[in-house]
Amino acid sequence: KAGVTQTPRYLIKTRGQQVTLSCSPISGHRSVSWYQQTPGQGLQFLFEYFSETQRNKGNFPGRFSGRQFSNSRSEMNVSTLELGDSALYLCASGLAGHQETQYFGPGTRLLVL
Amino acid sequence: AQSVTQPDIHITVSEGASLELRCNYSYGATPYLFWYVQSPGQGLQLLLKYFSGDTLVQGIKGFEAEFKRSQSSFNLRKPSVHWSDAAEYFCAVGARGGSYIPTFGRGTSLIVHP
Numbered sequence: 001k002a003g004v005t006q007t008p009r010y011l012i013k014t015r016g017q018q019v020t021l022s023c024s025p026i027s028g029h030r031s032v033s034w035y036q037q038t039p040g041q042g043l044q045f046l047f048e049y050f051s052e053t054q055r056n057k058g059n060f061p062g063r064f065s066g067r068q069f070s071n072s073r074s075e076m077n078v079s080t081l082e083l084g085d086s087a088l089y090l091c092a093s094g095l096a097g098h099q100e101t102q103y104f105g106p107g108t109r110l111l112v113l
Numbered sequence: 114a115q116s117v118t119q120p121d122i123h124i125t126v127s128e129g130a131s132l133e134l135r136c137n138y139s140y141g142a143t144p145y146l147f148w149y150v151q152s153p154g155q156g157l158q159l160l161l162k163y164f165s166g167d168t169l170v171q172g173i174k175g176f177e178a179e180f181k182r183s184q185s186s187f188n189l190r191k192p193s194v195h196w197s198d199a200a201e202y203f204c205a206v207g208a209r210g211g212s213y214i215p216t217f218g219r220g221t222s223l224i225v226h227p
Contacts, residue, residue, distance in 0.1 A: 006156075042220065043203065045214050048214075055212070056213065058214065090157065099213055100145045100213050100215070104159075106155055106156045107154075107155070107156050
């Protein structure tokens with residue numbers, strides 16, 4: 001079975017721009033979670049989607065948003081980028097009813113200049 | 114609120130030596146407990162998890178962890194470290210029932226000397 005895939009793997013943007021990151025979960029997984037990883041704050045939960053609905057949300061500003069499609073693929077969007085948004089963005093997927101066991105993708109490295 | 118502490122930022126061991134990485138958590142009851150490993154530039158790989166039952170949990174790559182309720186700890190161990198084990202290790206906790214929002218420790222960087 002293929003693992004979680006994330007595209008693109010690397011991205012450079014400038015302040016004020018917006019960015020969209022994509023995540024394809026493991027086949028059969030319906031839960032998709034997003035995390036931000038930075039040296040200063042560590043791993044922080046952004047949000048979780050299940051069956052196209054946001055089920056949980058972390059403590060991030062409204063500039064961070066996401067969605068999930070009927071095939072369970074998910075996108076996250078960050079608008080009006082700030083320098084502090086530079087991070088590794090990780091996506092994780094899980095089975096319905098077992099969302100606590102998460103399988104992570106390789107991440108998208110975002111650099112904001 | 115739940116929290117996780119990994120007291121050691123860096124740990125250095127010689128190849129072939131034993132390893133123990135510490136993890137302490139704060140939570141009102143017994144949470145779900147996890148250990149992940151992250152190689153440079155990669156995502157997190159699940160090493161093992163504890164939900165209930167036997168407090169000694171076996172994972173992949175020869176790792177094991179022991180849940181000690183009295184000490185609120187979930188330490189990761191390996192009897193003999195290989196150079197390929199050099200990586201960042203994260204402990205995580207998650208609440209049972211309701212909304213599942215895991216909390217991760219800050220990580221322990223393992224350095225392996227030949």
